[in-house]
Amino acid sequence: MKKWVYFFGAGKAEGDGEWRDLLGGKGAGLAEMTKIGLPVPAGFTISTEACDHFYKNNKKYPAELKKQVIDNVARLEKVTKKKLGDPDNPLLVSVRSGSARSMPGMMETILNLGLNDKSVEGIAKVTGNERFAYDAYRRFVQMFSTVAMGMPKEDLEHKLRAMRQRLGVKEDTAVPASGWKELVGEYKAYYLEKAGQPFPEDPLEQLWGAIGAVFGSWMAEKAVTYRRVEKITGLLGTAVNVQQMVFGNTGDNSGTGVCFTRDPSSGEKIFYGDYLTNAQGEDVVAGIRTPVHLSELAKIMPKAYVQLEGVRVTLEKHYRDMQDMEFTLEEGTLYMLQTRTGKRTPAATFRIAMDMANEKLITKEEAMLRIKPEDIERLFYPVIDSKVDRKTLESKILAHGINAVPGAAVGKMCFSANETEEWAARGEKVILVRRETSPEDVGGMAVAQGILTATGGKTSHAAVVARGWGKCCVAGAETLDIDYKTKIMTDGKSGKSLKEGDWITLDGSEGIVYEGKMPLVTPELPKAYYTIIKWADEIRHLGVRTNADTPQDARKALEFGAEGIGLVRTEHMFFTDFEQPEKSHERQLAIQEMILANEKETRVKALDKLLPFQRRDFIGIFKVMDGFPVTIRLIDPPLHEFVPHEHAKQAELAKELGISVETVERRVAQLHEANPMLGHRGCRLTITYPEILEMQVRAIIEAAIECHKAKVKVIPEIMIPLTLDKKELGILVDATRRVADDLIKKAGVKLHYMVGTMIELPRAALLADEIAEVAEFFSFGTNDLTQTTMGLSRDDAGRFLPDYVDEKKAAVFHGDPFQTLDIKGVGMLIKWAIEKGRETRPKLEVGICGEHGGDAESVKFCHQVGMDYVSASPFRVPIARLAAAQAVVEDKQKAKSKKKK
Amino acid sequence: MKKWVYFFGAGKAEGDGEWRDLLGGKGAGLAEMTKIGLPVPAGFTISTEACDHFYKNNKKYPAELKKQVIDNVARLEKVTKKKLGDPDNPLLVSVRSGSARSMPGMMETILNLGLNDKSVEGIAKVTGNERFAYDAYRRFVQMFSTVAMGMPKEDLEHKLRAMRQRLGVKEDTAVPASGWKELVGEYKAYYLEKAGQPFPEDPLEQLWGAIGAVFGSWMAEKAVTYRRVEKITGLLGTAVNVQQMVFGNTGDNSGTGVCFTRDPSSGEKIFYGDYLTNAQGEDVVAGIRTPVHLSELAKIMPKAYVQLEGVRVTLEKHYRDMQDMEFTLEEGTLYMLQTRTGKRTPAATFRIAMDMANEKLITKEEAMLRIKPEDIERLFYPVIDSKVDRKTLESKILAHGINAVPGAAVGKMCFSANETEEWAARGEKVILVRRETSPEDVGGMAVAQGILTATGGKTSHAAVVARGWGKCCVAGAETLDIDYKTKIMTDGKSGKSLKEGDWITLDGSEGIVYEGKMPLVTPELPKAYYTIIKWADEIRHLGVRTNADTPQDARKALEFGAEGIGLVRTEHMFFTDFEQPEKSHERQLAIQEMILANEKETRVKALDKLLPFQRRDFIGIFKVMDGFPVTIRLIDPPLHEFVPHEHAKQAELAKELGISVETVERRVAQLHEANPMLGHRGCRLTITYPEILEMQVRAIIEAAIECHKAKVKVIPEIMIPLTLDKKELGILVDATRRVADDLIKKAGVKLHYMVGTMIELPRAALLADEIAEVAEFFSFGTNDLTQTTMGLSRDDAGRFLPDYVDEKKAAVFHGDPFQTLDIKGVGMLIKWAIEKGRETRPKLEVGICGEHGGDAESVKFCHQVGMDYVSASPFRVPIARLAAAQAVVEDKQKAKSKKKK
Secondary structure, eight states, X not given: OOOOEEEEETTEESSOTTTHHHHHHHHHHHHHHHHTTOOOOOEEEEOHHHHHHHHHTTSOXXXXXXXXXXXXXXXXXXXXXXXXTOSSSEEOEEEEEEEXXXXXXXXXXXXXXXXOTTHHHXXXXXXXOHHHHHHHHHHHHHHIIIIITOOOHHHHHHHHHHHHHHHTOSSGGGOOHHHHHHHHHHHHHHHHHHHSSOOOOOHHHHHHHHHHHHHHHHTSHHHHHHHHHTTOOSOXXXXXXXXXXXXXXXXXXXXXXXXESXXXXXXXXXXEEEEEETOOHXXXXXXXXXXXXXXXXXXHOHHHHHHHHHHHHXXXXXHSSOEEEXXXXXXXXXXXXXXXXXXXXXXXXXXXXXXXXXXXXXXXXXXHHTOOHHHHHHHHSOEEOTTSOHHHHHHTEEEEOEXXXXXXXXXXXXXXXXXXXXXXXXXXXXXXXXXXXXXXXXXXXXXXXXXXXXXXXXTSHHHHHHHHXXXXXXXXOTTEEEETTTTEEEETTTOXXXXXXXXXEEETTTTEEEESOOOEEOOOOOHHHXXXXXXXXXXXXXXXXXXXXXXXXXXXXXXXXXXXXXXXXXXXXXXXXXXXXXXXXXXXXXXXXXXXXXXXXXXXXXXXXXXXXXXXXXXXXXXXXXXXXXXXXXXXXXXXXXXXXXXXXXXXXXXXXXXXXXXXXXXXXXXXXXXXGGSSOTHXXXXXXXXXXXXXXXXXXXHHHXXXXXXXOOEEEEEEOSOOOHHXXXXXXXXXXXXXXXXXXHHTOOOOOEEEEEEOSHHHHHTHHHHTTTOSEEEEOHHHHHHHHHTOOTTTXXXXXXXXXXXXXXXXXXXXXXXXXXXXXXXXXXXXXXXXXXXXXXXXXXXXXXXXXXXXXXXXXXXXXTOSEEEEOGXXXXXXXXXXXXXXXXXXXXXXXXXXX | OOOOEEEEETTEESSOTTTXXXXXXXXXXXXXXXXXXXXXXXXXEEOHHHHHHHHHTTSOOOTXXXXXXXXXXXXXXXXXXOEETOSSSEEOEEEEEEOSSOOTTTSOXXXXXXXXTXXXXXXXXXXXXXXXXXXHHHHHHHHIIIIITOOOHHHHHHHHHHHHHHHTOSSGGGOOHHHXXXXXXXXXXXXXXXXXXXXXXXXXXXHHHHHHHHHHHHTSHHHHHHHHHTTOOSOOOOEEEEEEXXXXXXXXXXXXXXXXXXOTTTOOSSOEEEEEETOOHHHHHHTSSOOEEHHHHHHHOHHHHHHHHHXXXXXXXXXXXXXXXXXXXXXXXXXXXXXXXXXXXXXXXXXXXXXXXXXXXXXXXXXXXXXXXXXXXXXXXXXXXXXXXXXXXHHTEEEEOEEEEOSEEEEEEESOHHHHHHHHHTTOOEEEEESSOOGGGHHHHHHSSEEEESSOOTTSHHHHHHHHHTOOEEEOOTTEXXXXXXXXXXXXXXXXXXXXXOEEEEETXXXXXXXXXXXXXXXXXXXXXXXXXXXXXXXXXXXXXXXXXXXXXXXXXXXXXXXXXXXXXXTHHHHOOSSOGGGHHHHHXXXXXXXXXXXXXXXXXXHHHHHHHHHHHHHHHHHHXXXXXXXXXXXXXXXXXXXXXXXXXXXXXXXXXXXXXXXXXXXXXXXXXXXXXXXXXXXXXXXXXXXXXXXXXXXXXXXXXXXHHTTOOOEEEEEEOSOOOHHHHHHHHHHHHHHHHHHHHHHTOOOOOEEEEEEOSHHHHHTHHHXXXXXXXEEEOHHHHHHHHHTOOTTTGGGTHHHHHOTTXXXXXXXXXXXXXXXXXXXXXXXXXXXXXXXXXXXXXXXXXXXXGGOHHHHHHHHHTTOSEEEEOGGGHXXXXXXXXXXXXXXXXXXXXXXXX
């Protein structure tokens, strides 16, 4: 017979802390705590498999469940020496949900189950406290009615308030037993009316109702949404924990508390928590009464405090991590209700990991594994100053949305991307506010402080684009109604309205929109960050480079620990002169002249104008990167991206270049492509126009020679994009070497450079053995490789990709394949290409320069397939460094567990 | 020492007919003929390797070549018993080029080499014919001057004409010895003036000059262009054949002829050719004198004729194919100068292959291998009626271009695609004439009779699009100047002008543009076609289906031998009601209403309107295809293709649908995609809108049930496009089966149907093992698979793909990968997918439905990788049938040759 129910109590348990998948986090924790001898109220857990069975069988319980529950109730009665529904010494239980992954606030709890008109008298008798008994009873009826039966909470709350008013009291603590008794009567009458049958007196009937409610909560809208947003997948369902009730609200000798074994905010090793006398756990959560700091307990009940300190030590030793515990004191006796790994701030995450490693509680390697990519990310983003009073802050909340990209941003609301560009150009700080964004909005997004949208989630266009830039974004704030015409934004929930130009503040880490200007601070990096990242650097194999187009970016990346540049996008220099912005227009003209040229001669003349600019840019970058490799990609995007598409701008350009506007129009029209992603771009451009390659190679090598002469150590790697064939690449490699070798020879210097290619097309990956014959290095352009392998345009995927990650819809992917590499498909090609490439050229240098180079999971894959380095945006370099180290640690762990088996 | 020179003569040869690559076609033929005992003038061949060496070493001859040539000259002198430059009995030789592939008229020949002021007297003495000797001498000087030294032919021709005028004669035959003598003097004076040195008297110097000229001709502009156009690649170079001269112009007992062992026009088994008394080969080619039919020779020189008949029999027996031979009679003695496989018309190709198989000269299998895809293609296309007088035809030639797509077409010239559509709509026959075409012209191209462009070659946009439709196209007629403004087309060569609206005729098989209306005929299929295609069907393994969207197309394909439909594009039915054209608009409205719908309910209502239309279409197709499988693809293209993009049409649509024009505009704008090829299309549409799938499946299955009840044998295969993941496909397969099974159950019939998918994305191919878990069949959509694997948009490739196939530029590909499958890259994925798919599902049905299904080379690949069928456009079905058979024969041949080794 399949086992669906697992008992714990009296120092023994049928499961343990490892069984999270089966018993849920709470159930596994209770079993574990019981086993290690902590004072845990006894109980049993209905497994997540039962929940899975429930949903797979048209919401029917497994056949054997009923008997197993009854057996376990009997066992619980034996251990507690109480009986469910016993009018003399009744057993009361709590019924709580608990899945393998914490989903705070998402699922249901029912307390004091087992009370009925008879047993309530038993409780009154046993505790000698009638008021307490009826208070417990009214709480139970209320919870059962709302949670198990779905009756509206407000109706019951209203009755409570009315009763208090009748009695003329302000707080629940002041309500006498008679008041509660009366309320129970009112609740039951209401229940009868709503349900069409009386409130169940049979405790077993109550219990099944509660179990059904817990299972039901698993598929509730909000829980499903939460799992989708948090990317929680692969769970069977929720477990149901049925546990003996203990009471912190029997008098001043009782109480309840929540505590952390270390400070969850700073990570400091102090005992931290809240305690509330004469209260049940829900009172702490509800926040009606203000708890005292845990240290007070030492004064109120010194014996209990010492015992709790003992539990703290035991738990940390046992779990080897900071714990978040709930406890109750019932008449001075300590009961542990829950323990789980405590949530903490990013700073605390680093501090605790470092401290525990230093305390030898965990190893350095384990310490590294404890850092999640988001922890690093959030260290670098600005946040709302913690000095702002919490109450003030809360009063300014306008709306909640999805925390799409962390960080905080302040600015004036603007509803149009074009105007955002205008405002920003005159120095304003702007938050771009849109119902949803589309590729046309990218210009405005780029200059905005932050982005707010009313629709879409973490894979929406807004979120994906903003994430690429590390720009704060709150998406899907669905209560907001944004009226583009009246330029007014109204929160449908609160009715509050703001108009365009008003200041707002976004908290992208929490997904909150505030009215007004909040002070922001960039948190100082904790000492522990430097310690742990140093540990990571000591063990990782993968090099970490950066994607940078300017000396400024390069310098920033160096600070973040980059060991070279894996991608310089030369065409970014076509439009902007980062050192002399007043020269940007001159550059633009030259590149546009080159594109509009009808014949080689004119093209070459335009390229000659561009050459000194590019050379200067490269010199700037080489100098910053002294001693580190710099991988420079030759022109990549389709030429239409460099010419104006509006008539007015075309006319202006024609005038400046002294050609007819018809010529400009015709040439721009010629450049139009149905699918530019798959069009005339990448090395196809230099096959058609070898003179562009010649100019760029000249600029690179001349810059390198100049730096070399100035004693800068230059290591240029010239990278040819979008290859699909060895012959094609060979032609371009030859052309590159011809120009480069000639310059080097003439300069009479010794300069080593490499010529390699990007692997961005499936065909290039498939034929990597041939391509490696002519390429000295591969750099995987995983953005394009993902687009082509999956046939998925990154610009357009916003239309349907959300359906593909939505758990309620297709759920084809676990996440956005442009964020985390599609290891199954795209990864298969990468692995193949590396193997084949190294068969041909064993010392082939291999790296990655797509967005995935800054994604921890993808970085680990890069380690597994034996790449030499990853290249990430500057601010993601630390994530890559740590992920590279974690990959090494995980390798070791796997090897070890294999050995064990 | 490397051997560069190969001797033949006196019944022995150092090479044979197989050595085409090394000796060129001519050299190998001479060696072979010598070996089998035919009367061939002796000589030697300088190998193609020498030419290759020449070009790889900065135009230097191999070191050993000089000595080897001198040795072979000595050997030749020994065999012929004559000496080069001997004043008494001089040896004269011809020097001819000859590569492994015939390139008619592309390379150079020099005759009578060895003549100088002394040896000419020897010839006069030996032949007793001074006139002949000086005639030969002036011919040699002329050829050497123009061919080896590149002097302008016109200058020399002018001197010849002047001399004839002086002498008052009209024909060369009337010029006396003194005339020729005088002319030689004039030529030499001219030579001295032009070259700055006297005409070489040393025969060896002459010989090296001639060899250099032959090598030089290999890289001449016209030869390179010819090879590019004819897709001739992989050759080392040209060989040089040095051979003893024989003379057909020593008197009436001499002569020269060209003959075919069978009629190259009809294929009939008759001895066919031309003979010219007292003439050299070049006289036949020049066409100055009219030769007589070969049968006349039997009367003039019966003995020689009988001997020639003997050679004919020997050669056909030996070569087992129709031969094209050149011979010379010198004083009654027969010399064979060349034999090669004869060119023939498509009809003759079939007739000769069939006859030879019936005669047991070749096997049936060899007969099948002799048919090329173009031979079949050209059987079906209309041609200019052969009754048109040849002279008339020639006088009407306006320009020559590239024979991009065969067939002929007549129509009025129109210079704009839009107007072409208008003209065609009012029933006019139109030829679309453009400098070049672009995707915007496709509408006009579709309704035009034929397409003419001034630029571009066989991979130009015009050629590629026209070929897809089997529509006659002459591309790259570069002498034509097309003025869009004045609407006048002028031929730069002849100066002839035509204006828009004038009639022209295109011959796409020859690449010729004619003025005026020529009568066209569709040739009757030769009997031999049916015989050979029957033989093919008997041995092929691959099934051949067709791509057809209407009952009409299906019927046509059945006539061509299709065994089912491999691709019905359901969306083609969205726009056109093929049975009741007046209902087309109603359909369009329904589909547009569906697309513009904001919510499911409205969408479903619109789909309900579409359902009866689709059902009726499927009934029509099922009835035609009674007993054959019909593979129906669910909606594939992005929705923006179905809605109007011009404001006026949007307004009209809004009015018809009773919605605001803003709604139409907004929705259309929402549908815009940056890269629609990689966007929201294929099964992504039905993931987003499952109701579309439900409607389509309902239409298919309801149609099938109705046909089934009417005793039609229906075998529906429902095909889901653009899959990339098993989970995605699984969702859609489940949805399909839910609808289908429910309908079948309700109808109470037994109906078998299959659900499968297209493999069009690299990811789907890579993960084929998983995908085969839910797909009952795979159909490779190689158009899209090529686009994604190569990152190459078919619509845009016209910009750069020509560079990629141009031998003088990149020459990355041998041909357009959208025509012939990229076996190396895309083929690797296909092979992998089939293997992996069948590992999961051994009986997985596998086919192909991209354009490649009608390309012979690609069909052979499909056979090799074990596909079950290919699906081709109706008119390419016979090509696929034959190619499938050829693949089997080639397999057998390979197996045999492996055994031998």
